[in-house]
Amino acid sequence: MSNSAFRSEQSCIELVGLTVSYGSTLALRPVDLTLYDGVTGLFGPNGAGKSTLLRVLAGLLRPTSGNATLFGEEIRASRESIRRRIGYVGHESGLYARLSVIENLTLFANLYGVASTRVEDVLERLDMSERRTTQVGALSAGLVRRVAVARAVLHEPDVLLLDEPYANLDDDASERVSATVLDWRAPGRVAIIATHGAKRVKAFADAGIIIQRGAVISYRRRTATGYEVAT
Amino acid sequence: MAERGFVAKTTLLIRKDLLVETRARDTLPPMLAFCLTVALLLAFSLPGNAVMQDVVEVPIGTVALADVIAGFLWITILFAGLIGFARTFEVERADGALDALLLVPLDRSGLFAAKALSNLVYIAVVEIVLVPVFTLFFTLELGADWLVLVLVIALVDIGFVAIGTLFASLAAQTRSRELILPVLALPSLVPIFIAAVELTSDLFAGGGLGAVAARGWFGILLLFDLVFVTVGALAFEFAVD
Numbered sequence: 247m248s249n250s251a252f253r254s255e256q257s258c259i260e261l262v263g264l265t266v267s268y269g270s271t272l273a274l275r276p277v278d279l280t281l282y283d284g285v286t287g288l289f290g291p292n293g294a295g296k297s298t299l300l301r302v303l304a305g306l307l308r309p310t311s312g313n314a315t316l317f318g319e320e321i322r323a324s325r326e327s328i329r330r331r332i333g334y335v336g337h338e339s340g341l342y343a344r345l346s347v348i349e350n351l352t353l354f355a356n357l358y359g360v361a362s363t364r365v366e367d368v369l370e371r372l373d374m375s376e377r378r379t380t381q382v383g384a385l386s387a388g389l390v391r392r393v394a395v396a397r398a399v400l401h402e403p404d405v406l407l408l409d410e411p412y413a414n415l416d417d418d419a420s421e422r423v424s425a426t427v428l429d430w431r432a433p434g435r436v437a438i439i440a441t442h443g444a445k446r447v448k449a450f451a452d453a454g455i456i457i458q459r460g461a462v463i464s465y466r467r468r469t470a471t472g473y474e475v476a477t
Numbered sequence: 478m479a480e481r482g483f484v485a486k487t488t489l490l491i492r493k494d495l496l497v498e499t500r501a502r503d504t505l506p507p508m509l510a511f512c513l514t515v516a517l518l519l520a521f522s523l524p525g526n527a528v529m530q531d532v533v534e535v536p537i538g539t540v541a542l543a544d545v546i547a548g549f550l551w552i553t554i555l556f557a558g559l560i561g562f563a564r565t566f567e568v569e570r571a572d573g574a575l576d577a578l579l580l581v582p583l584d585r586s587g588l589f590a591a592k593a594l595s596n597l598v599y600i601a602v603v604e605i606v607l608v609p610v611f612t613l614f615f616t617l618e619l620g621a622d623w624l625v626l627v628l629v630i631a632l633v634d635i636g637f638v639a640i641g642t643l644f645a646s647l648a649a650q651t652r653s654r655e656l657i658l659p660v661l662a663l664p665s666l667v668p669i670f671i672a673a674v675e676l677t678s679d680l681f682a683g684g685g686l687g688a689v690a691a692r693g694w695f696g697i698l699l700l701f702d703l704v705f706v707t708v709g710a711l712a713f714e715f716a717v718d
Contacts, residue, residue: 338573359480
């Protein structure tokens, strides 16, 4: 797994004074960040605000205050130009349990205008070809996670948001997910992978953010010699 | 591969809903079970030898039997529909599929149309079963006016599924969605169901297309269909976002 072939340079996501409140609970304190292309790990304990931040970036949750822009455009899932650029896997799979793996992926491929050969490619990449006709509801949690990642990368989005993609995965499957992300990675594309197990993502991430109690406490970007503090 | 258009994507989502239902069978069977049970109970509530022109004594006076049976029919359809609509977004909610759907490049009105048309299929199946059952239990004799009844049912269904789907999308975001949906939907549905009962009782009493067309309720039904479909398609975006 290569982690040195990429040097992120292009500003993709800007967050300015972003806050999210659930009633009286402040889930995200004012967040000011510039995220560059490449893979960014989003680390922090349970309840730190990682999922909330990803949902805001996906346009699925409106911030209470502040701004979030993607390639200069305000992030809102109601904007078609924004949402076709986003691939998102949340805590849940986003799949239909009564449909087979291939039926699920073909449905989303057709909705995104993706060729069926791409479905086969992604299935092969994630080693799911043999399970293509199995109903998702009959798969183990780890296999469902792999199909969910397949769905998210299917349309080759510019922004890939993965919330705990390694949950329930064994080492081999985790490697395949990481390889899929690296395969997808290209200049101008940004992936944010939220996880509370930092080790796996640190191995190939171009940047890392640590978030605690809704506040960003560290943001570092990989350089040729190590890491530099970013803003 | 060229990206599909609005109609093709909407059709894909309808096919998905129907495929999931044929495998899960958790929407239509409860609706049908409710309808058949209620129809059976209602059949025993009327005198066995009554005919459509009879009147029935009620505490506030008398009412034509045709009105009573039309009321029975539409109340049964109304509550069966609410049972089904409450499950409209269950398949999307179960594993977070709604988030994935909200991110696909399809206008929100396409999602609304897909859900509403899936509901239309469910309610049509219920009616295809229920109307013959009512015909049998209540000895309905419509002759050539069956087609007029089908027209009335179709017009009622359009407004019913439009407003039912919209409120189902709102109710789906609450914990007690099965309770919230009737509370939200019933007040809005009153006008079209009054129109439905009035027009259907005319048919049951022997009035044909001319009698139905001459009633103001026909126009009211058309008006509410137009309003409900328009409001549903426009407001759905705010409901799901």
